[in-house]
Amino acid sequence: MTAGSRGDVAPFTGLGHGLARAGHEVTLVTHARFEPLVAGSGVAFHSMPVDPREELESERGQGLHRSSTGAGKLYRAVEMARSLVGRMAGDLVAAARASDVLLLAGTLAPLGHTIGQGLSTPTMGVNLQPLAPTREFAPPMTGVRSWGAVGNRAAGHAVNAAVEWIFTEEVRRLRAEYGLPRTGRVAARRARERLGWPVFHGFSPRVVARPGDWRAGLDVTGYWWPYDREDQLPGPLLDFLDAGPPPVFVGLGSATVPDAERMSDEVVRALRAAGLRGVIQRGWGELRGEGEDMFTVGEVAHSLLFPRTAAVVHHAGAGTTAAGLRAGVPAVPLPVQFDEAFWAARLVALGVSPGAVPLRGFTATALTAALRRATGDPSYARRARTVADELRAEDGVAPVLAAVNRLG
Numbered sequence: 001m002t003a004g005s006r007g008d009v010a011p012f013t014g015l016g017h018g019l020a021r022a023g024h025e026v027t028l029v030t031h032a033r034f035e036p037l038v039a040g041s042g043v044a045f046h047s048m049p050v051d052p053r054e055e056l057e058s059e060r061g062q063g064l065h066r067s068s069t070g071a072g073k074l075y076r077a078v079e080m081a082r083s084l085v086g087r088m089a090g091d092l093v094a095a096a097r098a099s100d101v102l103l104l105a106g107t108l109a110p111l112g113h114t115i116g117q118g119l120s121t122p123t124m125g126v127n128l129q130p131l132a133p134t135r136e137f138a139p140p141m142t143g144v145r146s147w148g149a150v151g152n153r154a155a156g157h158a159v160n161a162a163v164e165w166i167f168t169e170e171v172r173r174l175r176a177e178y179g180l181p182r183t184g185r186v187a188a189r190r191a192r193e194r195l196g197w198p199v200f201h202g203f204s205p206r207v208v209a210r211p212g213d214w215r216a217g218l219d220v221t222g223y224w225w226p227y228d229r230e231d232q233l234p235g236p237l238l239d240f241l242d243a244g245p246p247p248v249f250v251g252l253g254s255a256t257v258p259d260a261e262r263m264s265d266e267v268v269r270a271l272r273a274a275g276l277r278g279v280i281q282r283g284w285g286e287l288r289g290e291g292e293d294m295f296t297v298g299e300v301a302h303s304l305l306f307p308r309t310a311a312v313v314h315h316a317g318a319g320t321t322a323a324g325l326r327a328g329v330p331a332v333p334l335p336v337q338f339d340e341a342f343w344a345a346r347l348v349a350l351g352v353s354p355g356a357v358p359l360r361g362f363t364a365t366a367l368t369a370a371l372r373r374a375t376g377d378p379s380y381a382r383r384a385r386t387v388a389d390e391l392r393a394e395d396g397v398a399p400v401l402a403a404v405n406r407l408g
Helices: 010-021 032-038 052-057 059-066 070-097 109-119 148-166 168-178 185-194 235-242 260-273 302-308 318-327 340-350 364-376 378-392 397-407
Strands: 027-031 044-048 102-104 123-127 199-201 218-220 248-251 278-281 294-297 311-314 331-333
Touching: 010 027, 010 032, 010 318, 010 397, 027 032, 027 070, 032 044, 044 070, 070 109, 070 168, 102 109, 109 123, 109 148, 109 168, 123 397, 148 168, 199 397, 235 278, 235 294, 248 260, 260 278, 260 364, 302 318, 311 318, 311 364, 318 331, 318 340, 318 378, 331 340, 331 364
Parallel strands: 027 044, 102 123, 123 199, 199 218, 248 278, 248 311, 278 294, 311 331
Antiparallel strands: none
């Protein structure tokens, strides 16, 4: 069970495919618009209402861009999510009634755990970000590097409390319906911790090492690579790739931008100033590039495209960050909001990126400089290839599969 944008869903198609190949019947429960992602994977689909793209493109969703701080954006996002929870709860309960085990993404964990309790169905967490409080870094969703050891841990508890608050009304209603004792948000979270509730994290310990102050039961498994049903890129894109030197990929995934036309023009100008061809992914931000040296694409398998690029410029969402690392090519992160600054910083720390170019204050000049460094200095490509080799040795599905098998 997961909610959010495409990046909050795609990794679970790979995890689900791995579980299905091992003999389990798997259903992905999420927004209806993502049903095509499971085609051919052996994973069933249960849709729930709310279209995340419509919400982001609404007046309320566009209000996220008016927040000048990560905390401000997080507050607006929490408010928006809180208003939508009631529309999703019924489908989550219906799907849970037909299940033996619930695997819950961090975006739905408080509600899903309550449903599991009420139905006496085992649950476990499957997170794409390190959400548990730690002294080692600030909560990724705040976009802040660090507030110091004490501040980081306190902020982690505050962010988790905000997530719990999203579900307060529905959790209270469900607990009453199931005859469960009433409990507060903090008490519910602490109860899960005391029980050693298992949470698996679908990223590589090479990218984010497991914090030393995490409790037992919080495990970092390695990435869950999305299931790709395509076995080759579209013909016109292949022709463009073959017609010249490796281009630079530019895409912002499910992120939206205040002025798509201006952003597109700046990106194209930066690529040309750096002497580079570009493949620009339209995405939810509706970017585009025109001319013989530019190619605009819609949805395309990153696993097939990225290895054929000179570098990838992206919003540094968890999934796209992983895809770039898997491909072994340099990165120029362009973080937009939430956890993206966290992943951008990890790319820089790994030595595969010369630095981030944040959306706020973005200019073609800044992107040009970063592109010249990323593609002109061979150390970034060498480091990227080394990291990719290390990631290939990991099997992120195996620990989750073992845990599910133990329940059987």
